[in-house]
Amino acid sequence: MLTRRQLLKGGMAALVLNLLPLGDAQGQRARIIRRGRADRPQVALTFDDLWDEFYALRVGQILYDRGVQATFFPAGRAIRANIERPTFAHQHLYRRLREMGHEFGNHTLTHPDITDLSAHRLIWWEINPWQEALEEALGEPYATVAFRPPLGIVTDALYDAILRTGNLPIALWSADLRDTLCAPQDCSMAILSLFERSLANGHIYLQHTVRATAEVLDTQLDRLEAAGLEPVPLSTLIAALDEPDPTPTDGA
């Protein structure tokens, strides 16, 4: 059994399988988002998994202190753990992140490799139980902003499952800052160097709630500011994709 880290090292990140249309009755198909608009100076910071409650809260707080709202994709089991056995002083983590203005996306209950999972399994064992866990943690209904498959794996069964569970956008990313793969001694430099190479309109950055990211986040926000890029929640970046292109106003 491969661990997630081994899978990632094996180059399986962002593996996209079977990108064929589903051919269902309405001809509908779940939508894949990899990036925002190229004509707007906006980017989205996204943080996955939330296994470590200390760094999840830390990341949320750093962003909040800088007036930035971001998007978190916790695994459902991480949410359940916070409900059932929270880290000391980290009770109600999800309500606290919500109160800071952050938003949430579905990242499955158990964070599996979904390559061989059926739509039924995805819906009843992963997608719906995630939503139930989040709403229990928040104490209220929640309109989830997107779905992100673990390791970025997209299958026909996933398209099917997404269409049958509210048709959330499938949110991948355009810049993976590889914060769980860097060597401890130069993690900050490695993350920042990847980040600086991807300072451009519309990027969706993939990070995790780990120490390395918590350590560089303030500097990242400085770099965004210097580059004139505004970090917005992923839902804002996605909504902007549907807005009409700016029309020239001259010549009237």
Ligand SMILES: [Zn+2]
């Ligand atoms: Zn993940």
